Amino acid sequence: MASPEIEALTGALAKLPGLGPRSARRAVLYLLKKRETALEPLLTALAEVAERLETCTTCGNVDTTDPCGICADPRRDARALCVVEEVADLWALDRSRLFPGRFHVLGGRLSALEGVRPEDLAIDTLVARIGAGGIDEVVLALNATLEGQTTAHYLAERIERFPVRLTQLAHGLPVGGELDYLDEGTLAQALRARRPLA
Ligand SMILES: [Zn+2]
Numbered sequence: 001m002a003s004p005e006i007e008a009l010t011g012a013l014a015k016l017p018g019l020g021p022r023s024a025r026r027a028v029l030y031l032l033k034k035r036e037t038a039l040e041p042l043l044t045a046l047a048e049v050a051e052r053l054e055t056c057t058t059c060g061n062v063d064t065t066d067p068c069g070i071c072a073d074p075r076r077d078a079r080a081l082c083v084v085e086e087v088a089d090l091w092a093l094d095r096s097r098l099f100p101g102r103f104h105v106l107g108g109r110l111s112a113l114e115g116v117r118p119e120d121l122a123i124d125t126l127v128a129r130i131g132a133g134g135i136d137e138v139v140l141a142l143n144a145t146l147e148g149q150t151t152a153h154y155l156a157e158r159i160e161r162f163p164v165r166l167t168q169l170a171h172g173l174p175v176g177g178e179l180d181y182l183d184e185g186t187l188a189q190a191l192r193a194r195r196p197l198a
Contacts, residue, residue: 010028052065060104079135085179091180104122109145143173144176
């Protein structure tokens with residue numbers, strides 16, 4: 001039986017997505033064995049992120065600066081804006097390096113079942129960003145779920161009065177699939193085949 005401190009660490013790690021009690025225990029054993037090369041750097045990294053964590057007031061990304069690295073990057077195409085449900089979707093698309101523009105994180109999707117209304121999402125700030133001008137294309141990169149598509153149609157109604165090209169990812173995405181779990185090939189194909197929202 002490990003000490004209460006080690007049990008607490010194992011318990012905390014076991015709650016992380018993708019880890020269960022077995023892999024958490026293996027991770028803890030590894031950290032205890034590699035104190036200088038694994039435990040100390042992890043501790044430093046966690047403390048730094050925890051201390052400097054910020055939500056970008058422009059796009060909703062999570063970073064250690066506000067505006068975030070993407071919003072502050074002058075090489076990004078400011079005329080193209082990609083709308084996603086969650087930060088994880090932004091990171092997935094950004095990892096693919098296929099989209100040269102900036103992002104907007106809604107913070108979820110409309111859901112009658114879960115009582116998520118337009119005012120619960122970052123929709124007013126999205127409309128304000130588009131209304132401020134300088135954007136030519138808005139890409140709706142929402143999940144290919146019923147709620148994701150309901151959200152897309154709602155956004156289309158809100159955005160149609162602006163002179164922007166409105167597109168959405170093609171449905172090469174698996175039905176019921178979530179962006180965060182897709183391989184880069186599928187993501188690339190879906191982004192390339194994006195089309196105007198009817
Ligand atoms: Zn940002």
